Amino acid sequence: MSQAAERIRLIAGHLDRQAAAIKAAPTSTQTWNSSRPPCLRYSLDNDLLTPEQRISYEENGFLLIKNLVSEEDINRFRKAFARICRHEVDVPGLVVMRDVAIAKSEFIPDQKAVSKIQDFQEDPELFRYCALPKILKYVSCFTGPNIMAMHTMLINKPPDAGKMTSRHPMHQDLHYFPFRPSDRIVCSWTAMEKVNRQNGCLVVLPGTHKGTLLEHDYPDWEGGVNKMYHGVRDYDQQLPRVHLEMEKGDTVFFHPLLIHGSGMNQTQGFRKAISCHYASSGCYYIDVKGTTQENIENEVKDLVQKKFATSINFQDTWAFRGRLVQGERISL
16 A cells, blocks of 8 residues: 555544544645545545645645646747637637627737637647646546546636626536546646736635536626636525635646636736646546536537538537547547
């Protein structure tokens, strides 16, 4: 038994005592504590995470690692993003999004017109992020050794145009995914510059990953909502919130059921972050018809029909963009 596993066994043994209460925190962020004994279902045995980090992820649903991605790598990702925005490269399958508040405005082709790009798996430079060994060694603690990169994003949150459309509603990422089990899915989200409350950092509701997938739809916001920005319809707004203020290169890993979102960007600059959702290649697809996910399935199918003049089922849209980044492709 490894030293880390032995430490976890000893900690768990102490939890049998009535008076025992454990308080664990990530090494580099705030946390919400619970006196409930951890069941260690959300992470796998490994020699990387400390027992305290594992227990914190079990309790809170996220783990922040400081200074994980190098400045050199981030600068390369920024240059690749700029080339895409200037139309210097054509990336097959790439989805370019603009904030609803500026979607009809006059602009020149540069990154100020783009609020997000998705599905950059065909861009070798940006996809390097998904295969970085320093990222994958953490991802494997949650997915196991066989890892698929399923969804990629580079977010370029714009200065808010006055209608608060730069916000992202509180949501659960699992709403978008027709594959399970949820505990073998994890997101890595890396700050490409200083991220704070002023420019719209991530906001998480610790512990909500222990719940179920809730109903999602577009929020009723006066200024409008960006395409695909579904939000949880009903959740306890009195739950404790944590604002994840991060430095360039800091990376947070979080569970797909964790309720999270981001505030509006109240600065004059653009807030950049790069992320990838990973899943064990042993995960399997499910039919979402008749579930709370049917609305996102229909929306995706309509978009595919309009863009490519063809029909494709929801599961196949994910199989098409998924890429093996470590180990063996088993099911996905």
